[in-house]
Amino acid sequence: MSHIVGKSAYKSLEERLNRFPQGAPPSKVLYDILAILFSEKEAELVAQLPIKPFTVKKAASIWKISEKDAKNILDTLASRAILLDTIHKGVQTYILPPPMAGFIEFSMMRTRGDIDQKLLGELLYQYMNVEEDFIKDLFYSSETKLGRVFINEDALEKTREAQKTMSSNTLDNLVQVLDYEKASHIIETSDHMGISMCYCRHKMQHVGKACDAPMDICMTFGNVANSLINNGYARRVDKIEGMDLLQQAYDSNLVQCGE
16 A cells, blocks of 8 residues: 555656656656655655745645644755755745756755665666656757856957957957856856755766766855755855856866756
C-alpha cells in the first residue's frame, strides 16, 4: 500500500511542477530524482502549494495544520533549497522555484551528506543528457525562454579600441550593446550576490565527465541569492569580488548565461 501512496504523491508533485512554463517531462528517472529530494509526505505537501509566493498562514490553511507546524515544514524545505524564503514588505514569504533554473540546480550547488549526490548526479545526467526530453522541453517548447547569453565584455573592449579608427559614418551604423546585456551590469546593480559550486560540473564529476574549469563560480543574484546564502547554499560576495570572479570566468573561457 505504501508503494502506491508514494507513486501518487510523486505523481501529484510532478503535475504541480508542470504548472510552470518550464516543467519536467515525466519519466521513471524523474520520479527517482524526486524521491531523493523529497520524502513521500513532503511531495504530497509541496504538490499543494501555489505558484505565486505565499505566507505561512496560506500554507497552513492549504495543509489544514497549525501555523507553527507549517512554518517548521517550510523552513525545513527552505534549508534544503527546495523552497526559497524571502521577506516581502516585512512579511516572510516562500515560493517553490521551478525544477530548472531552480531546486534541481540548487541540490548540487554544494557538497552535502544528507543525500546521495553521486546517485543524484548520475540520475540528473540520465534525465538531462541522455533522455533529452527535459532539455528539449526546457528550451524549445515555450515562447518563454529560460535565459540569455551575455556578451563577452573582453571582446567588446577590443571592439571599442577598433572603433577609434573608424569613420563617423561607420560608427553611426554600429549596434549598441546595452547594459542589461552585460554580466558586469548585473553584478553592479544587484542587492545580493551569492557564489556556489557549479551545478553542471558537479553533476558531471559524478559521471566522470567534468571539465577543469573553476567549480566555485556559479553566480546567483537578488532574493534567490539571499535565500541560498541564508541557507548555506551560497556564500555572500561583494561587487569587487564579483567582478574578479567574472574575470576568472572569462579567463577560463566560460560563457555567462542569465536565467
